[in-house]
Amino acid sequence: MSTDFQDARVALGARLRELRDEAGLTGRAMADRTGWQQSKISKLETGRQTAQPADLDVWVEAVGRPDVSAELHAQLGGLETSYRSWRRQLSGGHRARQEEAVAETRRTKRIRAFESARVPGLLQTADYARHLLALNATFSESPRDTDEAVRTRMRRQEALYEPGRRFQFIVWEAALHVAVCPPVVMAAQLDRLVGAIGLDTIELGIIPLGAQLARTPAHGFWIYDDRLVIVETINAEMWLDSESDIALYSRAWDFLRRSAVYGHEAHRSIARVRMSLDIS
Template sequence: MSTDFQNGRIALGGRLRELRTEAGLSGRALASHLGWVQSKVSKLETGRQTPTAGDLAAWATAAGRPEITAELQARLRGLETQYRSWRRQLAGGHRERQEAAVLETRRTAHIDAFESARIPGLLQTAEYARHMLIAGAEFIESPRDTEEAVRSRIRRQEALYEPGRRFRFLIWEAALHVAVGSPTVMVAQLDRLVGLLGLDTVEISIIPLGAPLRRTPAHGFWIYDDRLVIVETINAELWLDDAPDIALYRRAWDWLAEGAASGYQAHRLISRARAQLSA
């Protein structure tokens, strides 16, 4: 969890505690009034749990300050601008998040992306994307709207062919070997990568497993015009727009790129992975 997010959550919790004490309510009394377990009140006040917008509205009303609801919810939105949990983002399925990716890509001229364990979404075939989205919905236990989400992901790829754009992808070689779906799915996906190697708007580089690196692969991240970095974790996405954070991820990308193979060498690594599937 990001330090900025946690600090913000603690500050929001302090504001909730202030409202409760000003209303002359104990934690037990507030929990009883709202029909919550007392531990929820404690976790919200100490920043160990993120409230929902509904939680904040209920808290403000119980404290006799319903007019404070807008302020509290604005604080919550400020937190979620940076830290966006998958549980909340995918509450209605994957399509909305995929549409957000389409919009962010449209407003971006230059994307640098690194992926350590999967093919980047902008380069995925429909069938590979379908398997990824189904697995993601099962893991998060979110509603399945797979086909709508696949269509959105493929529509996002139209940006690859637009003049004036630039996309640079770093892919750790391991991602070429992670089995997503059947061998047939993987063969088609690797063929897709080869087909994009000569596109003038796209650079695909592969980091060989044995390459010496100053920075070892940790997690995937995407840099949008050096104004935004999106980092995906198991439980959330971080949307980072602070200059020092962006500079740190820029350095990570540059260091990883030092050990990457491009052109013919990248083609050879992809072809080697494909040959293993056909053996």
């Protein structure tokens, strides 16, 4: 969880506690009025649990302060702008999130991306993307709109061929061994990566499994110009736009880049993986 998100959650909790104190209610009395466990009151007030919009409605009614409802909802809304749960984003399927990715890519001149467990979306073949999105839909129990999501992801890739843009990818070699699709599909995907090496707008680096690392590849992240970092976790995406977060992830990018190989060496790394596939 990002520090900015947790700080915002703690600040919201502090405001909730302030309202309870002003109403002269103890934690037990607040639990009685809301019908909640006292542990939930404590977790909300200390920032250990994220309030839901309905929770805020119950809270303002319990403390007799409907006038602060808009304030609390705005505070929660600002928090959720950075912390976007997959449950909410994928409630209607994957296509909407892919459309958002298209929009962010269009307004960005330079993208830096690091992936440790999969091929970057902008470099995926349609077949690879289809298998990956289908697996994600199964795990997240979201509606299956795989074909529409794949078409949108492929449309996003049109930006790779537009002059004036710069795409810099770093992929840990381990991602090329992850079996999210049949070997024949993975072989075509690896061929796609080799073809991308020669594009003027693309810089593709591979971190070999045996490389000496300047830092461990904790998780994937994307940097859009110097205005936004997007980080995916199992349950949510973090959209980080503070100067400190952007500087931190840019530094992580620089450290990972030191361990990557490019050009012919990257080609050889990909070729080694392809030769290991059983496509007979």
